[in-house]
Amino acid sequence: MPDQSATAVPPQMRNAARDFELGSRRGTVHTEPRRLVWGVLVPLVLFGAFMLWFAVRSALEDQRTDGAWYYSAPLLLLGLGPLVLAGWIVVRSWSAPQxxxxxxxxxxxxxxxxxxxxxxxxxxxxxxxxxxxxxxxxxxxxxxxxxxxxxxxxxxxxxxxxxxxxxxxxxxxxxxxxxxxxxxxxxRLQAGERVDYFLVQLDPEGIGYRDRHLAWREVERVEVKQDYLHVRQIGAEQPWLSIPASPISTLGVFLSLAERLRRQHRPGRRSS
Missing domain, CATH: 2.30.29 (PH-domain like)
Incomplete structure (x- = not known):
């Protein structure tokens, strides 16, 4: 179904979808623009401005009495630091892409x-x-x-x-x-091809892993438990295959087809 949301899609996306003939829009998500945290920004600016004003007054007084304004350099840095940080926050908020x-x-x-x-x-x-x-x-x-x-x-x-x-x-x-x-x-499977899911393969005859192959008539079940893919062989205590599931490409498709092929080849049923 087309997307019925009221979200205003940017014209750049609308134009790209039209140019590439992607059809109707089904959904859209986006990140929120960064917002200034005024509760942090205002105190930084006020503190920095006050310290800078105080530091400049001290520097002028040091220059008049001792001829060495740089005695107040630490105060100047203390005033400039919060102002620089506030400026960095503003620039980062404005420049962050959506x-x-x-x-x-x-x-x-x-x-x-x-x-x-x-x-x-x-x-x-x-x-x-x-x-x-x-x-x-x-x-x-x-x-x-x-x-x-x-x-x-x-x-x-x-x-x-x-x-x-x-x-x-x-x-x-x-x-x-x-x-x-x-x-x-x-x-592809109906045409007799082998389909690769990165670590494992499916073909009309069974499941493959590296140089090993298990025929469908020997497969008891294929399942994922605790993020591991287990392929169990009929009559065997230990899994025929146990590997991490996350690297497997399109895991949901793999599991669905594996179960379908296993059922088609189970004993007592003619494969189709």
């Missing part, structure tokens, strides 16, 4: 203010991965969510809870990419 990411019918756009939009059609995206990290201080817990879009060429697009509307956007984008890859990889 990041926009748009999910469209036929791909994804990232736009960083002041730059040219980056457009990636679905075929130009290698993987989309999600990671939920639970953090706790012993009393209060929270979950930090991230979503990374990895193009075939170009820098990864990293998003997190810092982006407005991130949770729904991440769900929709992940689902759209997974469904598309699922259709593509299913067609």
């Amino acid at each position: 990041i926009w990411v748009g999910h469209y019918e036929h791909g994804v756009i990232r736009w960083v203010t002041g730059r040219v939009p980056e457009v990636y059609e679905w075929d130009e995206i290698a993987d989309i991965t999600r990671q939920d990290t639970k953090v706790s201080n012993g009393m209060v817990g929270a979950t930090h969510r991230t979503l990374t879009v990895t193009p075939v060429e170009g820098a990864p697009i990293e998003m997190s809870d810092a982006f407005s509307g991130f949770v729904r956007f991440a769900d929709d984008l992940d689902t759209a990419f997974t469904q598309r890859r699922l259709r593509q990889d299913t067609a």
